[in-house]
Amino acid sequence: MKTILFWFPKMTTYFFALLFTYAAVSKILDFENFQVQIAQSPLLSAYAGTISYGVIIIELAIVILLLIQKTNRLGLYGSLSLMTAFTVYIYLILNYSDFVPCSCGGILEKMGWTEHLVFNIGCVLLAALAIACVETYSNRKIVKYGIVIGSVICICSILVLSLFYSSEYIIKKENNFTRRFLIHPVIEEKVFDLKVNSFYFAGQNDEKLYLGNVTAPLVFTTIDQNLSAINQKRIKLPRTDFPFRNLQVQTWRNYFFISDGSVPVIFKGSISKDSVKIISYRDAYFTQMAVLDSTRFALRTQSKYTQQYTLASLYLNRKPKTILYPNLLQKQVDGVFDSDGKLILSHSEKKFAYVYSYRNQYLLADSNFNLFGRFKTIDTVNQTKITVKAMEDGRHKMTVPAIKGNINSVANQNLLFVESGLMGKYEPAKSWKFNSVIDIYRIDKQEYVGSFYIKKRNDKSISDMYATDTNLFVIIGSEIVKYKFTRPIINLYKGKAENLK
Numbered sequence: 001m002k003t004i005l006f007w008f009p010k011m012t013t014y015f016f017a018l019l020f021t022y023a024a025v026s027k028i029l030d031f032e033n034f035q036v037q038i039a040q041s042p043l044l045s046a047y048a049g050t051i052s053y054g055v056i057i058i059e060l061a062i063v064i065l066l067l068i069q070k071t072n073r074l075g076l077y078g079s080l081s082l083m084t085a086f087t088v089y090i091y092l093i094l095n096y097s098d099f100v101p102c103s104c105g106g107i108l109e110k111m112g113w114t115e116h117l118v119f120n121i122g123c124v125l126l127a128a129l130a131i132a133c134v135e136t137y138s139n140r141k142i143v144k145y146g147i148v149i150g151s152v153i154c155i156c157s158i159l160v161l162s163l164f165y166s167s168e169y170i171i172k173k174e175n176n177f178t179r180r181f182l183i184h185p186v187i188e189e190k191v192f193d194l195k196v197n198s199f200y201f202a203g204q205n206d207e208k209l210y211l212g213n214v215t216a217p218l219v220f221t222t223i224d225q226n227l228s229a230i231n232q233k234r235i236k237l238p239r240t241d242f243p244f245r246n247l248q249v250q251t252w253r254n255y256f257f258i259s260d261g262s263v264p265v266i267f268k269g270s271i272s273k274d275s276v277k278i279i280s281y282r283d284a285y286f287t288q289m290a291v292l293d294s295t296r297f298a299l300r301t302q303s304k305y306t307q308q309y310t311l312a313s314l315y316l317n318r319k320p321k322t323i324l325y326p327n328l329l330q331k332q333v334d335g336v337f338d339s340d341g342k343l344i345l346s347h348s349e350k351k352f353a354y355v356y357s358y359r360n361q362y363l364l365a366d367s368n369f370n371l372f373g374r375f376k377t378i379d380t381v382n383q384t385k386i387t388v389k390a391m392e393d394g395r396h397k398m399t400v401p402a403i404k405g406n407i408n409s410v411a412n413q414n415l416l417f418v419e420s421g422l423m424g425k426y427e428p429a430k431s432w433k434f435n436s437v438i439d440i441y442r443i444d445k446q447e448y449v450g451s452f453y454i455k456k457r458n459d460k461s462i463s464d465m466y467a468t469d470t471n472l473f474v475i476i477g478s479e480i481v482k483y484k485f486t487r488p489i490i491n492l493y494k495g496k497a498e499n500l501k
Helices: 002-029 031-039 045-067 069-096 113-137 142-173 429-434 487-493
Strands: 186-193 199-205 208-213 219-224 230-234 248-252 255-259 265-270 276-281 288-291 296-302 309-315 322-325 341-346 351-356 362-366 371-375 387-390 396-400 406-412 415-420 435-442 447-455 462-467 471-476 479-485
Touching (some): 199 462, 199 471, 296 341, 406 462, 415 447, 415 462, 435 487
Parallel strands (some): 199 248
Antiparallel strands (some): 265 276, 288 296, 309 322, 351 362, 362 371, 415 435, 471 479
16 A cells, blocks of 8 residues: 555656646747737636746746655645646636637647546546645645645636636726637638729628729619629719719618718719709718718718817708717827727617727717717727828828728627737737738627638738628728628627637
8 A cells, every 4th residue: 555655646746747848848849829829818818928938937847846856745736736727727718718719739739628628637636646645655634635635726726717707807898909819700701803993882781782982983883792793883963063072972771872071962862763862962061971871970070160070960850950079089189180080880789989090999879979988999009199290271291100000990780890900919920911800899898809810812901891790791902702700700799609608
């Protein structure tokens, strides 16, 4: 019996020393990749920097303790602690994480998550038995060391649970610019060549997408969502004597709306018919318009008093028709460039968002312009970094080109998709060279939920994008690309996480 009590802990000590040496060395040899993969963990993303170094240091420290005769008992307790932490971590990954990530190096590359959970449980039992043998051989009472073993397991479990909940809060609510890339959230289904690179999305209805064209603004294009049939018609305006600069077309249900903004006129037409009429004349100048319904519009305009961007409502059946909301957009530098952004709608949520281009912020309001709140995108640019010069004629000019943090954005149901122009922590530069990155936010919970890449085509990036309940459509160069949403995004629409139980 004494022989077993002596040799079993010895063999277990050598096993853990070899295991942790291999694990630490494999992480060191591929440290950058290990750190990136820890950053993608749905449990530990917020602490990727600390944990990536800390795990290696702890593993090597345990190896040293195991190999020294006087401290190998302490090394066994360290082994029990670390293997307990790993076991709880994998259990949470499999049962409570938003998604199951790829394996993260070392032995995990050779095993699936479930197999590794079984392996870790075996290691925890092995360490506990080895400690029991050592303590029994030293004539210590089973109650005492049993309490110590139980305490170690409980403390390590609580520690990992605490890291999990605090990391989730930081990533979703107070993100420190660590992206969490979802596992295959979109699948490319089809590509259609539009022949020219001047198209943009005007809206959708049923199984059809509607496109406008910057260089041919009166050409209205309809394409089915399978990207197999395209139809074009030329819109005939009742008046053509306006000095238009940049006509844009948008749709709402079975109607289209044409406006410029530099001219205070809005046209309305039926998609299925040829009739077009003026529904608004001399009501408002604006720089952006979003259609709330057939008689109500959200506008971005410039105040004639301050020359700053402001949001406004245009309701055709109300007096006054136009009302400004000067407190919605917030000035940081000049109230123009610093407030630049994109006004977008989510009709199903009856909300609109304004996503700032040069700062990490977006605001949400309902169709009556009641502010829900101001929320952050995950980058850290909270102060617009631009230099602006006021011209003698009152215009403002940006003297130094600024990098857009938020390039494109689109909303559908409770999700906001934002194409970012800024690289986050632990992201390989090579991935950014060949891809555009899309960040996803839940506007019903005001939290970041994940990101994914859209591959560039012929070195060209996304010029516009549009989201439906099942697909993401992007225009890159002259091509329109259809991506199918998979479970990680479909379940977010339903208010569920992919793997949440």
